[in-house]
Amino acid sequence: MAKKTDTGSTDKGSKTAVPKIEMRDVVKSFGSKRVLKGIDLAVNAEESLALIGTSGCGKSITLKCLLGLITADGGSIKVDGTEILGTDRRTLEGMRRRFGMTFQFGALFDSLPIWENVTFRLRQQQKMNRADARDLAVDTITQLGLSPQVIDQYPAELSGGMQKRVALARAIADKPEILLFDEPTSGLDPITGGVIDRLIIDAVKRLGATAMTISHDMASVRRIADKVAMIHNGVIIWCGSVEKMDDTGVPVVDQFVHGRAEGPLTTAAKEEARRG
Amino acid sequence: MIGFLQNIGRAALGFLAAFGRITLFTANAVRWTCLPPYYMRQFFRQVLDIGYFSLPVVGLTTLFSGMVLALQSYTGFARFSAEDTVATVVVLSVTRELGPVLAGLMVAGRIGASMAAEIGTMRVTDQIDALDTLSTRPMQYLVAPRILAGTICLPFLVLIGDLIGVFGGYIVGVYRLGFNPSIYLSRTLEYLEFSDVTLGLIKAAVFGFLIALMGCYHGYNSGRGAEGVGRATTNAVVSSSILILISNYLVTALFFG
Numbered sequence: 001m002a003k004k005t006d007t008g009s010t011d012k013g014s015k016t017a018v019p020k021i022e023m024r025d026v027v028k029s030f031g032s033k034r035v036l037k038g039i040d041l042a043v044n045a046e047e048s049l050a051l052i053g054t055s056g057c058g059k060s061i062t063l064k065c066l067l068g069l070i071t072a073d074g075g076s077i078k079v080d081g082t083e084i085l086g087t088d089r090r091t092l093e094g095m096r097r098r099f100g101m102t103f104q105f106g107a108l109f110d111s112l113p114i115w116e117n118v119t120f121r122l123r124q125q126q127k128m129n130r131a132d133a134r135d136l137a138v139d140t141i142t143q144l145g146l147s148p149q150v151i152d153q154y155p156a157e158l159s160g161g162m163q164k165r166v167a168l169a170r171a172i173a174d175k176p177e178i179l180l181f182d183e184p185t186s187g188l189d190p191i192t193g194g195v196i197d198r199l200i201i202d203a204v205k206r207l208g209a210t211a212m213t214i215s216h217d218m219a220s221v222r223r224i225a226d227k228v229a230m231i232h233n234g235v236i237i238w239c240g241s242v243e244k245m246d247d248t249g250v251p252v253v254d255q256f257v258h259g260r261a262e263g264p265l266t267t268a269a270k271e272e273a274r275r276g
Numbered sequence: 277m278i279g280f281l282q283n284i285g286r287a288a289l290g291f292l293a294a295f296g297r298i299t300l301f302t303a304n305a306v307r308w309t310c311l312p313p314y315y316m317r318q319f320f321r322q323v324l325d326i327g328y329f330s331l332p333v334v335g336l337t338t339l340f341s342g343m344v345l346a347l348q349s350y351t352g353f354a355r356f357s358a359e360d361t362v363a364t365v366v367v368l369s370v371t372r373e374l375g376p377v378l379a380g381l382m383v384a385g386r387i388g389a390s391m392a393a394e395i396g397t398m399r400v401t402d403q404i405d406a407l408d409t410l411s412t413r414p415m416q417y418l419v420a421p422r423i424l425a426g427t428i429c430l431p432f433l434v435l436i437g438d439l440i441g442v443f444g445g446y447i448v449g450v451y452r453l454g455f456n457p458s459i460y461l462s463r464t465l466e467y468l469e470f471s472d473v474t475l476g477l478i479k480a481a482v483f484g485f486l487i488a489l490m491g492c493y494h495g496y497n498s499g500r501g502a503e504g505v506g507r508a509t510t511n512a513v514v515s516s517s518i519l520i521l522i523s524n525y526l527v528t529a530l531f532f533g
């Protein structure tokens with residue numbers, strides 16, 4: 001399969017020799033089903049990468065492997081040049097502290113009110129007191145366009161879109177260096193989606209974070225990403241700067257980016273595109 | 277024939293693999309229960325759920341068991357004029373066997389199921405991954421408080437259940453079978469030894485541990501989707517009930533005499 005890799009070297013990238021995140025030949029199978037067949041990916045510090053691909057191609061699994069939530073079967077995963085695949089629990093836990101992540105379906109803690117969800121790590125790890133935590137929760141969620149009263153409600157009382165925003169608040173509350181977003185804008189109205197795009201851009205540009213965002217929304221990808229990578233058949237089939245996304249010369253990528261129903265992508269994806 | 281042997285072999289391997297996984301999970305759970313940090317709020321929430329909210333179920337079960345035991349043993353012992361022993365039979369059966377086993381089975385249905393469902397839901401909705409991501413070990417935050425609470429609460433539940441069961445026997449003995457109240461009471465205490473009660477409480481602690489362990493194990497390893505959680509719940513109840521009955525025999529045999 002034609003595999004064209006362009007590291008999309010921006011001047012930011014050349015500043016640091018070692019990429020912030022580097023995945024080499026990462027493989028993962030579930031039973032006999034090979035989901036990742038050798039993911040190669042590098043993200044430089046303060047860069048924002050968008051990860052695209054059809055549903056079920058392994059985007060979420062890639063992020064979970066990066067955090068060690070799922071142990072990859074082989075390959076190499078480095079954060080700031082430190083290998084984390086096959087390392088001991090302590091190193092892994094230390095490394096996770098530098099990450100913030102939102103999950104595809106929110107994954108808010110049902111048994112805790114919103115403010116405790118948002119400040120969970122700060123409360124558990126840094127023993128932040130109740131008053132400070134509540135203030136911080138209000139600050140963070142109002143930034144995301146939620147009203148302050150929400151902090152005393154429970155996740156089940158909120159709409160899907162509100163839950164997504166709370167999940168985002170939880171991921172950024174303690175200002176991590178690396179942010180992973182799994183479909184942060186899917187299922188949201190365009191305005192809220194825009195707010196969340198803004199926030200991701202802010203986090204990366206203002207706080208100097210490095211971000212990886214899974215998204216199906218090409219307009220959003222154009223706004224938030226410096227670099228785009230597409231997973232197809234278990235490998236990164238194309239990776240390059242966002243400007244080059246429209247003109248990759250790779251049929252699968254072209255089809256995906258322009259949302260065409262006809263093309264080389266699998267019939268399952270075609271079905272979905274037809275239904276959607 | 278070959279196919280038949282293959283199936284047996286596969287089943288045996290599957291069993292051994294499951295046994296290994298459970299052993300590993302148990303070792304991990306016990307280890308993380310002992311190590312700090314301790315999540316006290318989670319622990320007290322579980323104590324409330326297991327210890328307090330199970331009281332009605334356990335109380336009703338032991339009450340009626342004590343009552344029926346008095347009736348049945350009266351019928352039996354009357355046939356060789358040993359009606360006097362009813363009080364003794366009731367108190368020994370309740371403290372040594374019925375209290376712990378019935379309370380254990382009822383709590384397995386109530387708590388084992390809810391633990392598996394709660395933790396299983398957290399697994400399939402990525403909340404367990406979120407805990408890990410937020411630098412909190414799920415083994416310590418979710419599993420340890422439940423196992424500790426289960427092991428500590430069950431003996432107290434069973435002690436209360438014992439009292440209620442004996443009281444049930446007393447009610448039937450005095451109001452239905454016409455025993456003299458003070459004689460019935462003195463018979464109840466006359467042959468009861470401290471070791472009868474402690475045996476029951478040791479069993480209860482073992483059952484509490486097993487119920488919480490199975491609830492957590494099946495929830496933690498729940499399959500995907502609502503179907504996975506449903507299966508985890510069923511498996512938790514079935515496996516903890518079976519383990520209760522097996523360990524009941526083992527503990528009794530160990531302390532026999």
Ligand SMILES: Nc1ncnc2c1ncn2[C@@H]1O[C@H](COP(=O)(O)OP(=O)(O)O)[C@@H](O)[C@H]1O
Binds near residue numbers: 035058059061
């Ligand atoms: N725990 C699991 N067990 C078995 N298969 C899984 C598991 N998690 C994910 N998969 C499979 O891996 C594939 C990739 O999943 P995922 O990364 O969630 O896709 P997506 O790209 O839509 O995020 C899917 O086909 C899914 O069925």
Ligand SMILES: [Mg+2]
Binds near residue numbers: 059061
């Ligand atoms: Mg996904």
